[in-house]
Amino acid sequence: MQPMPIDATASPHTRRSLLLWPAALALLSACRQATTGVRVAPGQTVLAFGDSVTHGTGAGPGEDWPSLLAAKTGWQIVNAGVPGDTAQAARSRLAPLLRAHRPALVIVELGGNDFLRRRTHAAVKEDLRALLQAAREAGAQAVLVSVPELSLLGALSRRLSDADLYADLAQEEKVPLVPDVFSDVLSNPAWRADHVHPNAAGYREMATRLHAALVEQGIAAP
Template sequence: MNARKREQPAVAIFRLLLLLAVACLAGCDKSPRLAALPAGSPVLAFGDSITHGTGAGPGEDYPSQLAASSGWRVHNAGVPGDTAATARERIGDTLQATRPRLVIVELGGNDFLRRRSEAEVKEDLRAIVRASRQAGAEVVLVAVPRLSLLGAISGQLPDAKLYAELASEEKLPLLAGIVAGILADPKLKADPIHPNAAGYRQMASEIATRLRDTGALGKP
């Protein structure tokens, strides 16, 4: 057997591995896509004081600004002090009242301040996600950092791991790093745990950009 014939099996294996790699890059790592929502569609922003807009004036909260840029009817269901556990109890009534086509879930910060375990928070969020889907809505998850004094001082506030885990398990689009990035920038904060008007403006802009990436929101 000559050298050329000996090389053929190795070349074939290499080509097969290359094709598998390309296929994985093309499809395996794709983020979940959402149905396009036309202007006027009902959208539910479901969360705590960050969704409510604490730290800024009326109309400066991110849901109001997202409504203005998207043309959607965004209902602000942010409750200051809410935990994922207490929000789980009100999601049913809120869904029935608003009948959204998309739910943007931002919760967990108050749970972390109360030192609840990430496992407990994840299961409460999972219940909210599943209730929303059962009501006919699609869901996106906004990741929240686990705040700490060291993180606040250093300006490094990584998202809690539970959000990436839940997004993977439930096949959800994950809006990662948005809240963490804002709370790491003193110019965008009203206090250590809330954005200011500029921070909410950036939050709305980044959420809109990510929703365009999912297909839910059309190009501006």
């Protein structure tokens, strides 16, 4: 980036602002960079922790994204998806799973059922924060999967977007984020079984894009 020329006739306040401008842009760019993770080797245990979309509702046995991701990575993925689960309720079931499986990685996909129950984004964010922190305290790294925002515009346009809280939380907690995958799949009628669940093709797309994101973040091998 070329330095901005500074007018010698500018006020001292203006000159200070112009001098600080490149540093401010560099800081903003650094904040927007994706958080990278630690490589998880084939054979290690990974916990897929979520709701019905992690469970695989809408497709047949073995067509859920955790099973498909396991085939791509060689990881031993425990599918801990519970249909109807909320980020709030999930807080009580994570600790026993962490003790039982001692995963190297926890992939968190939750929040959709909280949105359906009209819980505030602030409350959902804090529940998800507690899950991420519990995973880290157990010695696992965590990855957060963004979930679509419920909105009238999204319903009318048939184009869903991630709830903003996921990007904010990932930045605050310094955890890798997988954005857009869930929203893009549910925005495509060919990839969904209903308005909230992918079908088999949708889960294949989710697994492919989750794998690509985890490779980019240094967590999965190419």
